[in-house]
Amino acid sequence: MTGEAKTNAPQVAPAVSVVGPDDGEMIVLGATRMRVLEDGSHTGHRLAIAESVLAPHTQGPPQHRHAQHDEGFYILSGTVRFTVGDEDYDATVGTLVMVPPGTPHTFANLTDRPAVMLSTFTPDLYVQYFRDLQDVLAGGRPLTPQANIDAMSRYATEPATDLA
Numbered sequence: 001m002t003g004e005a006k007t008n009a010p011q012v013a014p015a016v017s018v019v020g021p022d023d024g025e026m027i028v029l030g031a032t033r034m035r036v037l038e039d040g041s042h043t044g045h046r047l048a049i050a051e052s053v054l055a056p057h058t059q060g061p062p063q064h065r066h067a068q069h070d071e072g073f074y075i076l077s078g079t080v081r082f083t084v085g086d087e088d089y090d091a092t093v094g095t096l097v098m099v100p101p102g103t104p105h106t107f108a109n110l111t112d113r114p115a116v117m118l119s120t121f122t123p124d125l126y127v128q129y130f131r132d133l134q135d136v137l138a139g140g141r142p143l144t145p146q147a148n149i150d151a152m153s154r155y156a157t158e159p160a161t162d163l164a
Helices: 124-138 145-153
Strands: 025-030 031-038 049-053 064-067 071-077 080-084 085-091 096-099 105-109 115-122 157-161
Touching: 025 124, 031 124, 049 105, 049 124, 064 105, 071 080, 115 124, 124 145, 145 157
Parallel strands: none
Antiparallel strands: 025 031, 031 049, 049 115, 064 157, 071 096, 071 115, 080 085, 080 105
16 A cells, blocks of 8 residues: 555545434325425435325326336335326235336326325436426416426426327
8 A cells, every 4th residue: 555544534424314204295286195205305316205195086197208217106005006008007015116217107096095105216306396286286276287297398207198
């Protein structure tokens, strides 16, 4: 070795983020409640995570494609129907659905019971979309299909109109 290791230099460790069961940012979109557990601010914007509770008979967003992020869904309770292109998948507890960029998809809770899922966004790009939708509702405006499309377009996402 040509030099001595410096042992007296302060070691800076990344801050650890801990979100308790009653913590996190709550986003309410009609009958869907989303708790943002990580918005990307602690991960260098590489990853965001949210827990969503879908009320019974909740339709999800229109089928859409993300150009710049992967989206993952892990089912914690209930059953969530995923439509990917023209195929339906009923995801039950313990199922992971990973959706890469460019893949058309949507989801819904068609059952009589609530469903809970953990969602990941890599990178964190899409969390702000949900905040924007909540702002539309908070501003007293209806969450129309066009308002949804306008919000999607700000986050490299578009409806899969070829499947409508």
